[in-house]
Amino acid sequence: MGTARLATRPRQWPQGSDTLQAMCQLLGLNCATPTDANFSFTGFRRRGGATDHHADGWGIAFFEGKGLRLFVDHDSAAHSPMADFLRRYPLKSTNIIAHVRKATVGAVKLENTHPFTRELWGRHWVFAHNGDLKDYRPHLHSHFRPVGETDSERAFCWLMQELAKSHAGLPDVRELTLTLQELLPQIRAHGSFNFLLSNGEALWAHCSTQLHYLIRQHPFAAATLMDEDWTVNFADINQPGDRAAVIVTTPLTRNETWTAFAPGELKVFVDGLPLNGETS
Template identity: 65%
Template sequence: MCQLLGMNANTPTDVMFSFAGLATRADEHKDGFGIAFFEDPGLRLFVDHHSARQSPVAELVKRYPIRSGNVIAHIRKATQGKVALQNTHPFMRELWGRYWVMAHNGDLKGFQPRLHGSFRPVGGTDSELAFCWLMQELAKAHASVPPIDELTRTLAELLPIPARHGTFNCLLSNGQALWAHCSTHLHWLHRAHPFGAAHLADEDLSVDFGPLTTPGDRVALVATQPLTTGEPWVAMGTGELRVFVDGKAV
């Protein structure tokens, strides 16, 4: 099973502590990794079809002091599509003059939607196909970017459709919000003042967020499995869709 990580914050935030925890799971998920950082309307997207344990790109990301309000990361264990750069998540498309990014954990069987617009997959994964279909249907449903609550209602109608074909845990963002859809395994966490220390579940690494934050900071994290111990991660239910804006679930 692939591993997902998403972050949404009300101020540009460093996600490297959580990414370090995700990368430790690359021994079992060695078919590539990727991470996308939204910065205002811009996007930094790093992908490599090599393991995050061995990739020089992963080492670059860990040492690059990028702060972002929305982040999506993925550690791949291939089910459909060969191990190749074009099949490495997250995937990116443009819609309504904004970048959109999606990463998927799961396996879809028999999902062959008709694509008739400008969104076409480059690789051979079910994940990219589902993303292109989703972008196509959003473009059909709205003439321009709608408010977040309206987008969420549309996504609540669309996301169950690919989910009928298998497992569809996914993270989606346009830089304004982070959407998380759960089929089997997704957990979320809210951090706010007073910030304390956190300890990674898979590595002997801790950080005290207190000196690094202000009382007004808020951060929401979403991961396939909890990345830290001693924090109140919340398991999402089957078919549940959550949207995070400015570091909190809304």
């Protein structure tokens, strides 16, 4: 693997993005084969208190088969000893969700730190949210209850509750996507609702205000992080069958082509591609 690590550079934000900076940041990976997320996580964690001010906690969840590893911390990602540990841990998975928090609803506490997890139909589900839901108090009447104080966890619990009401067992990915599309307007009415959701089989990404993605696949090329001077030539470390979709609030790299989601768009990724097979 060809790498170069130099001094950290300040990241350049798109013009007119002051409101977006005040929100949290999302990172998701959906891959055809278990993929090393260290490169993406290294750049992403810098936004949690170093190159940006999302310093009110962070977390990362990654699936290993049907199992799930979850790490959360209410300290800043850029300075967290747990994040330092994960730099040395083999972060390989087919589905990964990470989050750095700028608190808007709920105190800076561990129980308010994303990603959140619940069990449904015998599978782990992981959720992280970027945005602000005003006066959002859904009626929760099943066993899905928030532990913390955030609007994000309330929205997640409501989605899990309504999915459980809509389906007796685990439906296929397309059917789940249709149900989510029917449910989302009830949450979007309360504010911005960018989110990532995964059950280890697929990764759903919804854009309310801002979200980007790219597909890394053969022929692979080099990429340079935007938040730290680190370049990786993915051709040196990947095989032709490897493929990864990377979803993030704002682009992580300076020399790759990122595709912006349309506002209100819901995409589902399976095996490193949008379900409809498009790559751009």
